[in-house]
Amino acid sequence: MFESTYRELLDPAVLSRLGNLPLFARKPMLGNVSGRHRSPHRGSSVEFAEYRKYVAGDDPRRLDWRAYARSDRYYIKEFEADTNLRLCVVLDTSGSMRYKWGDGETKLSYGKKMAATLGHLAVKQGDAFGISCAAAKIGTEIPPKRSPAHLRNIYKTLMETEARGETGMVDALHSVAEQVAQRALVVVISDLFVPPEQLSECFQHLRFRKHDIAVFHLLENQELEFDFDRPTRFVDLEGGSPLLVEPIAIRRQYQAALKEYFEGLDAAVRDSAVDYHRIQIDEPYGDVLGRFLIGRKPRRART
Numbered sequence: 001m002f003e004s005t006y007r008e009l010l011d012p013a014v015l016s017r018l019g020n021l022p023l024f025a026r027k028p029m030l031g032n033v034s035g036r037h038r039s040p041h042r043g044s045s046v047e048f049a050e051y052r053k054y055v056a057g058d059d060p061r062r063l064d065w066r067a068y069a070r071s072d073r074y075y076i077k078e079f080e081a082d083t084n085l086r087l088c089v090v091l092d093t094s095g096s097m098r099y100k101w102g103d104g105e106t107k108l109s110y111g112k113k114m115a116a117t118l119g120h121l122a123v124k125q126g127d128a129f130g131i132s133c134a135a136a137k138i139g140t141e142i143p144p145k146r147s148p149a150h151l152r153n154i155y156k157t158l159m160e161t162e163a164r165g166e167t168g169m170v171d172a173l174h175s176v177a178e179q180v181a182q183r184a185l186v187v188v189i190s191d192l193f194v195p196p197e198q199l200s201e202c203f204q205h206l207r208f209r210k211h212d213i214a215v216f217h218l219l220e221n222q223e224l225e226f227d228f229d230r231p232t233r234f235v236d237l238e239g240g241s242p243l244l245v246e247p248i249a250i251r252r253q254y255q256a257a258l259k260e261y262f263e264g265l266d267a268a269v270r271d272s273a274v275d276y277h278r279i280q281i282d283e284p285y286g287d288v289l290g291r292f293l294i295g296r297k298p299r300r301a302r303t
Contacts (some may be wrong), residue, residue: 017286025183130154136166226255
């Protein structure tokens with residue numbers, strides 16, 4: 001599907017490898033076409049849900065005559081209704097996503113590939129895909145749709161998007177919670193340069209609206225290791241003043257602050273049942289998405 005036109009975003013080898021791994025929601029979804037995802041409503045798919053007593057007006061074709069033979073009472077068999085999924089990717093496009101180390105790629109480039117690949121997989125299986133590019137002043141919101149033409153529009157937007165300015169992640173997540181009327185899988189791709197308590201409020205808002213939340217937290221190795229051994233000038237990519245520091249002198253304080261931040265973030269995602277993935281961007285994104293998709297596959301009870 002037009003992969004060659006968007007080779008900057010889509011790797012045919014990755015698409016081929018992930019093509020047989022369906023994208024599942026962890027929560028019941030609501031859609032307007034038949035699909036593979038559980039709905040909170042009852043329907044007539046192949047997975048049995050429960051019995052209920054027959055009432056006047058029910059379709060007699062759904063009567064379970066074996067249950068009647070055992071109990072001498074009329075029962076209706078109900079099944080889980082399957083539906084389609086809305087995938088809403090919130091991609092951080094703030095200035096910090098320009099960060100890279102050496103000859104590696106930027107966080108934004110890595111995130112774009114993840115978003116485009118997830119969108120390709122969703123539309124291929126009949127689901128809807130939309131995206132929000134989260135920045136403080138320049139943001140883009142494209143609502144979820146299912147058509148290949150819509151997907152091409154999103155790819156074009158992604159290729160033109162640059163990382164700049166302060167983060168708009170908090171506003172973007174609250175906006176998605178309010179504007180996406182029906183339940184959706186909300187995938188956040190960001191370096192999460194946001195206080196954990198603010199993220200916690202966003203996640204709780206999304207959870208209250210019954211969205212399924214997944215987060216890919218993009219980090220570069222040096223952010224974790226802080227392995228600088230000479231005076232270094234640090235530039236704030238989101239517009240703050242640069243700092244010239246002696247890394248050895250502040251390494252302990254940096255690691256303590258990082259530990260406190262991760263503890264707060266871990267609490268935020270745990271309290272909101274977020275499907276959280278901490279990613280170092282030197283790992284191939286295809287491997288990351290492969291684990292994500294396999295981890296979401298429903299586990300059926302043994303019979």
